[in-house]
Amino acid sequence: MKKDKKIFDLIDEEKKRQKEGLELIASENYVSEDVLSCMGSILTNKYSEGYSGKRYYKGNKHIDDIEVEAIERAKKLFGAEHVNVQPYSGSPANLAVHFALLEPGDKTMGMALDAGGHLTHGFKVSISGKYYNSLSYGVDENGYIDYDQVQKLALEHRPKLIWAGFSAYSRIIDWGRFRDIADSVDAYLVADIAHVAGLIAAGLYPSPVGIADVVTTTTHKTLRGPRGAIIMCKAELGEKIDKAVFPGLQGGPHNHITAGIAVALMEASTDEFKEYAKQVILNAQTLSNELSDRGYKIISGGTDNHLFLLDVFGTTGISGEEASTILESAGITVNKNAIPNDTRKPWDPSGLRFGTPALTTRGMKESDMVKIAQWIDSALKNSKEDNLKKIREDIKEFTKNYPIPGIN
Numbered sequence: 575m576k577k578d579k580k581i582f583d584l585i586d587e588e589k590k591r592q593k594e595g596l597e598l599i600a601s602e603n604y605v606s607e608d609v610l611s612c613m614g615s616i617l618t619n620k621y622s623e624g625y626s627g628k629r630y631y632k633g634n635k636h637i638d639d640i641e642v643e644a645i646e647r648a649k650k651l652f653g654a655e656h657v658n659v660q661p662y663s664g665s666p667a668n669l670a671v672h673f674a675l676l677e678p679g680d681k682t683m684g685m686a687l688d689a690g691g692h693l694t695h696g697f698k699v700s701i702s703g704k705y706y707n708s709l710s711y712g713v714d715e716n717g718y719i720d721y722d723q724v725q726k727l728a729l730e731h732r733p734k735l736i737w738a739g740f741s742a743y744s745r746i747i748d749w750g751r752f753r754d755i756a757d758s759v760d761a762y763l764v765a766d767i768a769h770v771a772g773l774i775a776a777g778l779y780p781s782p783v784g785i786a787d788v789v790t791t792t793t794h795k796t797l798r799g800p801r802g803a804i805i806m807c808k809a810e811l812g813e814k815i816d817k818a819v820f821p822g823l824q825g826g827p828h829n830h831i832t833a834g835i836a837v838a839l840m841e842a843s844t845d846e847f848k849e850y851a852k853q854v855i856l857n858a859q860t861l862s863n864e865l866s867d868r869g870y871k872i873i874s875g876g877t878d879n880h881l882f883l884l885d886v887f888g889t890t891g892i893s894g895e896e897a898s899t900i901l902e903s904a905g906i907t908v909n910k911n912a913i914p915n916d917t918r919k920p921w922d923p924s925g926l927r928f929g930t931p932a933l934t935t936r937g938m939k940e941s942d943m944v945k946i947a948q949w950i951d952s953a954l955k956n957s958k959e960d961n962l963k964k965i966r967e968d969i970k971e972f973t974k975n976y977p978i979p980g981i982n
């Protein structure tokens with residue numbers, strides 16, 4: 575029996591929610607029992623400021639071995655020259671890159687938030703947009719990155735660092751083209767693969783490693799590890815990056831997470847994971863096609879990865895906030911999202927973002943996506959409580975066949 579009833583009851587409620595609903599948030603996933611065990615382990619008790627062999631505190635023999643193993647596995651899986659596994663999460667990893675390579679006020683460029691970029695790539699309210707002089711690039715009217723525009727803006731603005739990467743872009747990124755653009759203005763190219771790291775590990779999405787100067791990634795999205803991040807870079811930038819993470823930005827690393835990252839990297843190197851990643855993409859393509867066939871407007875018309883954006887306001891007249899609330903009541907979790915050149919406000923944008931990493935971990939396949947598209951369509955067409963309740967109950971029944979590691 576746990577002593578803190580209140581908190582453990584809430585965890586049980588959350589388990590029930592995860593189990594009985596359909597999780598379509600593109601940045602989420604379900605980690606394995608082994609990853610969960612690392613995160614709930616006694617490794618959390620240890621302080622290890624510094625790096626392997628250069629710790630400020632004693633007693634780090636085993637922690638050193640764990641961190642070195644995580645680094646070696648990341649190097650091998652992604653083909654990286656230098657790896658840092660200590661960033662607490664994706665946002666601090668990106669801040670560490672700014673801190674390592676720039677002075678406050680230096681110019682940067684990143685993808686606009688409404689085009690699918692991330693806050694940490696220079697968005698106004700983020701430290702990356704307040705302490706650095708950032709400019710954003712967008713996508714064309716078809717929803718694809720407009721490389722000519724990126725090149726033009728780079729020549730005008732002359733940034734010292736260019737971010738390539740996204741949280742809501744469903745197409746392949748031409749890393750080589752970004753490299754050329756960065757070279758034309760002598761800028762660092764930093765690729766943020768937070769969303770597609772698992773697909774890259776599986777060889778199903780092009781890798782920027784070896785092309786970009788620095789590559790950052792979260793470990794908890796398609797890579798299916800604990801909440802954390804990895805920074806990979808060319809050997810000559812290794813010292814700068816390491817110093818920016820510690821002591822520049824952080825104190826002691828989260829050793830229980832480092833162990834979980836090591837396990838996730840091992841899992842991601844298996845044939846089973848390759849099959850998983852393949853299915854993630856197939857599922858995303860099936861779901862977007864099914865919704866498109868039902869008349870919903872998909873940004874760029876489809877997807878090459880694990881996610882897509884749907885212009886729900888343009889299709890149904892229901893806003894992103896309202897649509898995501900309706901779907902939540904039906905047991906389907908998605909997030910509202912701005913779409914390119916959105917005319918609505920960020921807190922109630924026109925779009926919804928869908929992603930299939932979590933459902934695919936539960937074992938769902940194309941035929942299940944067809945069913946899910948029907949439920950989504952039904953809920954959006956008839957949002958009366960009796961219909962939403964019926965869908966919620968159908969989904970609860972349906973999900974019984976699809977287990978989640980750590981939840982019985």
Ligand SMILES: *Cc1c(COP(=O)(O)O)cnc(C)c1O
Nearest residue numbers: 663664665692740741766768792
């Ligand atoms: C999720 C994400 C991040 C931030 O990760 P957190 O762990 O939430 O801080 C950074 N960059 C991109 C592109 C992301 O999608």
